[in-house]
Amino acid sequence: xxxxxxxxxxxxxxxxxxxxxxxxxxxxxxxxxxxxxxxxxxxxxxxxxxxxxxxxxxxxxxxxxxxxxxxxxxxxxxxxxxxxxxxxxxxxxxxxxxxxxxxxxxxxxxxxxxxxxxxxxxxxxxxxxxxxxxxxxxxxxxxxxxxxxxxxxxxxxxxxxxxxxxxxxx
Amino acid sequence: xxxxxxxxxxxxxxxxxxxxxxxxxxxxxxxxxxxxxxxxxxxxxxxxxxxxxxxxxxxxxxxxxxxxxxxxxxxxxxxxxxxxxxxxxxxxxxxxxxxxxxxxxxxxxxxxxxxxxxxxxxxxxxxxxxxxxxxxxxxxxxxxxxxxxxxxxxxxxxxxxxxxxxxxxxxxxxxxxxxxxxxxxxxxxxxxxx
Numbered sequence: 001x002x003x004x005x006x007x008x009x010x011x012x013x014x015x016x017x018x019x020x021x022x023x024x025x026x027x028x029x030x031x032x033x034x035x036x037x038x039x040x041x042x043x044x045x046x047x048x049x050x051x052x053x054x055x056x057x058x059x060x061x062x063x064x065x066x067x068x069x070x071x072x073x074x075x076x077x078x079x080x081x082x083x084x085x086x087x088x089x090x091x092x093x094x095x096x097x098x099x100x101x102x103x104x105x106x107x108x109x110x111x112x113x114x115x116x117x118x119x120x121x122x123x124x125x126x127x128x129x130x131x132x133x134x135x136x137x138x139x140x141x142x143x144x145x146x147x148x149x150x151x152x153x154x155x156x157x158x159x160x161x162x163x164x165x166x167x168x169x170x
Numbered sequence: 171x172x173x174x175x176x177x178x179x180x181x182x183x184x185x186x187x188x189x190x191x192x193x194x195x196x197x198x199x200x201x202x203x204x205x206x207x208x209x210x211x212x213x214x215x216x217x218x219x220x221x222x223x224x225x226x227x228x229x230x231x232x233x234x235x236x237x238x239x240x241x242x243x244x245x246x247x248x249x250x251x252x253x254x255x256x257x258x259x260x261x262x263x264x265x266x267x268x269x270x271x272x273x274x275x276x277x278x279x280x281x282x283x284x285x286x287x288x289x290x291x292x293x294x295x296x297x298x299x300x301x302x303x304x305x306x307x308x309x310x311x312x313x314x315x316x317x318x319x320x321x322x323x324x325x326x327x328x329x330x331x332x333x334x335x336x337x338x339x340x341x342x343x344x345x346x347x348x349x350x351x352x353x354x355x356x357x358x359x360x361x362x363x364x
């Protein structure tokens with residue numbers, strides 16, 4: 001039997017966690033809307049069946065590099081209502097071994113994908129991550145991303161801190 | 171940039187600037203059309219594929235790689251949606267993906283990739299020489315890059331046009347990246363009508 005006091009404590013705890021959940025859906029100035037991910041396969045066969053590490057690149061780069069594995073991309077619109085510029089500086093997800101920030105540059109019809117250290121979100125402005133532009137890249141997918149499902153991703157901002165989002169797989 | 175791609179871009183610019191008859195198409199028009207170079211490669215299931223056997227259908231040819239998370243799956247998803255929107259005509263529209271990354275894109279990996287898209291397209295691979303020949307025939311650029319700051323062992327810079335072949339086997343259009351699905355459907359229908 002729980003004493004009334006412990007019930008009160010549990011209620012407060014629940015109320016507290018609810019508050020955290022609401023507060024973390026957006027930081028005070030950063031708002032992430034319409035997060036979505038492209039469907040993708042985890043690609044358990046192919047290179048991944050031989051392990052995710054590519055020996056040749058390990059020798060060159062001095063650290064483990066991924067030869068295969070399924071990849072995915074997460075997109076969203078990020079707005080900054082603050083008076084100070086902010087930037088998306090990292091992202092993480094349990095659905096992938098590695099998560100990076102990338103941009104795609106279109107040079108005369110040739111697409112060049114490159115990692116970027118940060119994606120700036122101007123004060124009072126917004127940026128749209130979309131195909132052919134910026135995306136959060138998931139490398140080494142641990143599961144398939146199927147349309148209708150959601151994938152949890154935490155976006156980390158320079159000033160705004162961590163913003164967890166649930167990206168709908170399309 | 172390959173001369174072929176350059177001339178195609180000029181053709182697009184001319185079509186837009188002069189409202190020539192070709193402007194009825196939304197995609198980039200190759201004027202005059204030319205016989206589509208044959209593509210003879212293997213499917214993800216190990217069957218032989220020949221473009222010349224696809225007469226009677228509109229074929230959308232796309233060169234990409236499965237490790238690409240953005241431009242490639244976006245294009246394949248849009249072409250697949252266009253195919254769905256064509257309704258019964260969708261049976262006469264074939265989407266063909268040619269890998270530019272045979273090193274990673276093994277047949278097993280291509281099978282999973284096709285499966286993830288509900289089998290809406292056919293994936294092709296072959297020897298590095300065969301694939302290089304197919305790229306050359308279409309003026310496709312694909313350059314492997316080892317890039318700092320990523321866990322990927324390498325990335326591939328590649329052309330992002332969809333090459334559209336009419337039912338008579340003529341290379342007619344190039345869809346640029348980001349072309350809307352209704353515009354694609356519009357152009358495919360026009361080609362199917364002729």
